[in-house]
Amino acid sequence: MDVDKKYFKNISPRERAIFEGAITMGALFHQFDGTPVSLKTAESLENAIGKAMELQPCIKEVEVKINRQMLIDIENKFQYVSLSGDMLDVKVISEYEGQQAIIRLEFIKELDYPLMYVEEID
Amino acid sequence: MDVDKKYFKNISPRERAIFEGAITMGALFHQFDGTPVSLKTAESLENAIGKAMELQPCIKEVEVKINRQMLIDIENKFQYVSLSGDMLDVKVISEYEGQQAIIRLEFIKELDYPLMYVEEID
Amino acid sequence: MDVDKKYFKNISPRERAIFEGAITMGALFHQFDGTPVSLKTAESLENAIGKAMELQPCIKEVEVKINRQMLIDIENKFQYVSLSGDMLDVKVISEYEGQQAIIRLEFIKELDYPLMYVEEID
Amino acid sequence: MDVDKKYFKNISPRERAIFEGAITMGALFHQFDGTPVSLKTAESLENAIGKAMELQPCIKEVEVKINRQMLIDIENKFQYVSLSGDMLDVKVISEYEGQQAIIRLEFIKELDYPLMYVEEID
Numbered sequence: 218m219d220v221d222k223k224y225f226k227n228i229s230p231r232e233r234a235i236f237e238g239a240i241t242m243g244a245l246f247h248q249f250d251g252t253p254v255s256l257k258t259a260e261s262l263e264n265a266i267g268k269a270m271e272l273q274p275c276i277k278e279v280e281v282k283i284n285r286q287m288l289i290d291i292e293n294k295f296q297y298v299s300l301s302g303d304m305l306d307v308k309v310i311s312e313y314e315g316q317q318a319i320i321r322l323e324f325i326k327e328l329d330y331p332l333m334y335v336e337e338i339d
Numbered sequence: 340m341d342v343d344k345k346y347f348k349n350i351s352p353r354e355r356a357i358f359e360g361a362i363t364m365g366a367l368f369h370q371f372d373g374t375p376v377s378l379k380t381a382e383s384l385e386n387a388i389g390k391a392m393e394l395q396p397c398i399k400e401v402e403v404k405i406n407r408q409m410l411i412d413i414e415n416k417f418q419y420v421s422l423s424g425d426m427l428d429v430k431v432i433s434e435y436e437g438q439q440a441i442i443r444l445e446f447i448k449e450l451d452y453p454l455m456y457v458e459e460i461d
Numbered sequence: 462m463d464v465d466k467k468y469f470k471n472i473s474p475r476e477r478a479i480f481e482g483a484i485t486m487g488a489l490f491h492q493f494d495g496t497p498v499s500l501k502t503a504e505s506l507e508n509a510i511g512k513a514m515e516l517q518p519c520i521k522e523v524e525v526k527i528n529r530q531m532l533i534d535i536e537n538k539f540q541y542v543s544l545s546g547d548m549l550d551v552k553v554i555s556e557y558e559g560q561q562a563i564i565r566l567e568f569i570k571e572l573d574y575p576l577m578y579v580e581e582i583d
Numbered sequence: 584m585d586v587d588k589k590y591f592k593n594i595s596p597r598e599r600a601i602f603e604g605a606i607t608m609g610a611l612f613h614q615f616d617g618t619p620v621s622l623k624t625a626e627s628l629e630n631a632i633g634k635a636m637e638l639q640p641c642i643k644e645v646e647v648k649i650n651r652q653m654l655i656d657i658e659n660k661f662q663y664v665s666l667s668g669d670m671l672d673v674k675v676i677s678e679y680e681g682q683q684a685i686i687r688l689e690f691i692k693e694l695d696y697p698l699m700y701v702e703e704i705d
Contacts, residue, residue: 225457232354243369329538372665383513384509395541472601480605489609572584
């Protein structure tokens with residue numbers, strides 16, 4: 218079966234790149250939100266999240282940054298914390314038939330909210 | 340701040356509907372995958388998943404069906420099972436500025452895989 | 462195979478009740494942390510979490526309370542929030558061979574931390 | 584506040600080691616179940632899970648093994664799979680006041696079930 222022809226003929230390559238990137242961003246957030254993290258373990262977690270989510274369909278690269286300053290501040294009180302959206306800065310780069318999209322998760326101070334949006338699109 | 344103007348002016352309303360629906364579908368799968376479920380609790384879980392995910396931006400409705408036949412088969416052996424993609428049939432209906440998209444998660448036997456795709460789009 | 466004889470003969474019924482209750486509490490927290498929730502959906506989510514986790518081995522009852530005042534405060538700003546440990550008050554009642562344990566998850570203000578402990582034990 | 588005196592005086596050090604190890608095992612399973620994984624990413628994921636869960640209270644060491652043969656078998660068909668209990672072999676070593684417990688998660692073929700039990704206890 219040609220999955221693309223059967224299930225995806227109603228959307229353009231540009232829309233497909235957006236679709237797959239957005240799925241992966243939603244998945245990433247809800248899979249790893251709540252994971253224990255500290256300054257010492259942040260890098261290992263960033264790498265594992267990136268590699269895991271790069272396995273998803275049409276995903277070319279996933280860059281994950283966990284805010285170190287927040288970890289430093291928190292670790293004055295606790296030894297670790299649960300990973301949450303306000304600590305995360307993520308780029309998911311998706312591609313379908315040469316069309317690329319960069320989906321971003323960024324904590325927007327003015328909104329006090331971790332926003333997901335399309336940062337770049339061909 | 341006008342979030343839509345600042346962060347979403349590079350995509351069309353149709354693309355926005357796809358984007359938000361896809362985020363919610365990826366989120367749903369990875370939030371609830373692994374939840375203990377049985378015939379007795381399936382309906383309560385379906386309802387709670389639907390209501391929770393309808394809170395996300397631009398989501399109009401979320402319909403969740405957990406495959407009862409699979410639960411019956413499994414419960415001959417165990418009293419419960421971990422929720423997984425092959426038991427789920429989900430529709431996420433998203434809308435932005437009158438443009439609607441229906442995102443579907445469906446287990447495709449021929450692929451032996453729970454596929455996410457855009458089922459309907461204006 | 463007698464699972465209890467083969468795998469659990471090295472711990473007492475009291476220890477078994479603690480063991481199974483603690484597994485379920487850790488599982489509950491990390492399964493549902495991050496779920497979107499609002500005043501309107503809190504009750505449905507509490508019920509579904511309780512029913513799901515009551516399926517686990519040796520679990521008699523699970524009571525979940527999501528802090529409504531926090532939801533009210535948050536909803537002045539947002540329409541929903543991600544479920545987190547500081548909103549949760551949970552009792553997991555486990556039992557093995559007549560020995561009962563109540564495991565509690567409670568946000569302790571003085572610690573600024575959602576603590577899990579054995580609230581009552583025979 | 585002395586948390587141990589206030590909240591844990593009703594259980595012995597041996598019970599405390601069981602309690603904390605069991606919480607961490609339940610947490611581990613439900614946090615990471617569903618994560619995309621392949622032969623190429625398994626080691627990175629094992630390390631990140633281990634390091635994350637070692638942050639929890641009273642946890643000395645966490646060893647995570649993801650079944651490579653299952654990944655090989657699956658990758659004949661797919662490029663990746665969702666992490667599930669039948670692929671996991673985990674040891675959580677907890678300690679409180681010199682009392683140590685080893686909690687094990689192991690897939691038991693005869694039961695067709697990923698069992699959590701106390702493998703060793705002082």
